[in-house]
Amino acid sequence: MARVKIQLPENWLFAIELPVRITDINYGRHLGNDSLLALLQEARVRWLQQFGWTEFIGETTGLIMVDLAVRFKSEAVFGDTLRIELAATEWTDFGFDLIYRVTKTDGGAEVARAKTGMVFFDYSTHRVTGLPPYFRAKIGA
Numbered sequence: 001m002a003r004v005k006i007q008l009p010e011n012w013l014f015a016i017e018l019p020v021r022i023t024d025i026n027y028g029r030h031l032g033n034d035s036l037l038a039l040l041q042e043a044r045v046r047w048l049q050q051f052g053w054t055e056f057i058g059e060t061t062g063l064i065m066v067d068l069a070v071r072f073k074s075e076a077v078f079g080d081t082l083r084i085e086l087a088a089t090e091w092t093d094f095g096f097d098l099i100y101r102v103t104k105t106d107g108g109a110e111v112a113r114a115k116t117g118m119v120f121f122d123y124s125t126h127r128v129t130g131l132p133p134y135f136r137a138k139i140g141a
Contacts, residue, residue, distance in 0.1 A: 004071045006113040009099055012085040013139065014047040017105055020080045031076040031111070037068070040100055040114055043084040051138055060124040061132060066095070067117040073110040081105040088139065094128050095119035 018039055026032035045054060048063075056062040076082060083103050090097040100114040122129040 004069045006069060006071050006099065006115050008101055008113065009087040009089055012087050012101075014043070014050075015083055015085040016043050016046050017081050017083050018042060020076050020078055020082060022078050025078050029077065031080075033070065033072075036070065036102070036112060036114075039082065039084060039102070040116070043086055043100065044098060044116075047086055056123075057120075057135060058132060060122050061129060062121050062123055063095075063118045064121045065116050066119050068114070070112055070114045072112050074104075076102075076104065076111045082111060088136075091131070091136065093130055095131070 020031055020035075024031050024035035024039070026035075048054060048057070051057075055064075081104070083105050085101045085103075087099050088096045089099055095118050098116045098118055100112075100116075102111040102114070103109060104111060120129050120131055120135075121127070
């Protein structure tokens with residue numbers, strides 16, 4: 001079976017440390033895949049927050065996720081603290097990819113890699129819209 005391959009960038013735009021909570025643990029006694037997605041969203045929103053945005057970046061413009069790939073590398077358990085780094089890559093006229101690396105802070109074991117395809121969406125017309133000219137310049141990518 002072919003495995004998902006996610007290439008890591010040389011430079012990261014943002015990093016945050018988040019704890020694995022008891023509610024993140026599944027019946028296998030480790031971080032659940034749904035909880036990993038929530039932690040990735042938390043990292044993404046915290047990254048945007050430093051620019052004064054949520055996932056809305058304008059009056060009617062927001063970011064929506066159009067695809068997702070995850071490659072698990074090791075387990076994380078309750079009490080672990082995870083470092084989530086992210087970088088924006090593969091820019092187009094309508095969006096970009098966000099690459100994430102998730103590692104444990106106590107020794108740096110890699111837990112997961114992920115990629116989310118993000119596009120700009122106009123909520124007033126309910127259509128994909130172009131890359132706002134200020135966005136890429138403001139985030140420094």
